[in-house]
Amino acid sequence: SSGLVVGRRTATPWMFATVSELTVSAPDFESKVQVLASWMQHQVRYVSIQIGIGGYQPHPAGDIFRNRYGDCKDKATLMSTMLKQAGIDSEYVVVNLFDRDAVTPDVPSSGYFNHMILAIRLPGDEYKGAPAVFKDKAGQRWLLFDPTDEHLAVGTIEGSMQGSYGLLVNGARGELVRFPPQILIRITSTPTVR
Numbered sequence: 001s002s003g004l005v006v007g008r009r010t011a012t013p014w015m016f017a018t019v020s021e022l023t024v025s026a027p028d029f030e031s032k033v034q035v036l037a038s039w040m041q042h043q044v045r046y047v048s049i050q051i052g053i054g055g056y057q058p059h060p061a062g063d064i065f066r067n068r069y070g071d072c073k074d075k076a077t078l079m080s081t082m083l084k085q086a087g088i089d090s091e092y093v094v095v096n097l098f099d100r101d102a103v104t105p106d107v108p109s110s111g112y113f114n115h116m117i118l119a120i121r122l123p124g125d126e127y128k129g130a131p132a133v134f135k136d137k138a139g140q141r142w143l144l145f146d147p148t149d150e151h152l153a154v155g156t157i158e159g160s161m162q163g164s165y166g167l168l169v170n171g172a173r174g175e176l177v178r179f180p181p182q183i184l185i186r187i188t189s190t191p192t193v194r
């Protein structure tokens with residue numbers, strides 16, 4: 001429910017100062033996203049504590065920023081808040097991280113979702129050709145990003161999510177979207193004839 005995140009993406013003065021410092025030498029959209037993503041991946045530890053409502057509701061962005069740890073909901077919340085401070089819009093996306101076929105258009109049950117990532121609204125043709133870009137029903141382009149994976153480059157998504165479905169939570173409405181599959185090219189060597 002969207003009520004679980006009301007007031008959670010409120011920036012603090014310290015957060016605003018950090019975003020300003022990080023993006024001062026980031027002249028364009030892609031460099032801003034990159035520097036904030038890198039900070040999130042390396043400065044905020046992933047810690048999952050899901051007791052009671054904590055399994056569904058993220059902590060306030062200010063608490064996550066101050067404590068420098070959180071689960072997937074927390075890291076997505078903090079990343080979204082920091083992006084907003086840089087003038088970049090984003091929305092939550094809930095996914096199934098372990099089973100590509102768990103969510104389908106026929107059975108989009110919320111019980112099948114077990115992970116939260118972000119969709120970053122692309123204002124133009126940024127990240128053209130990136131495997132983690134998709135369009136919603138209105139034609140808006142989005143960039144998927146998982147702030148919990150410290151090794152995943154911006155513009156790519158984890159293998160189990162490729163070709164799967166996720167729920168884009170765009171304000172008070174949701175839309176089931178299919179993630180793009182990443183094309184892997186295998187290079188095989190020609191056997192040497194002796």
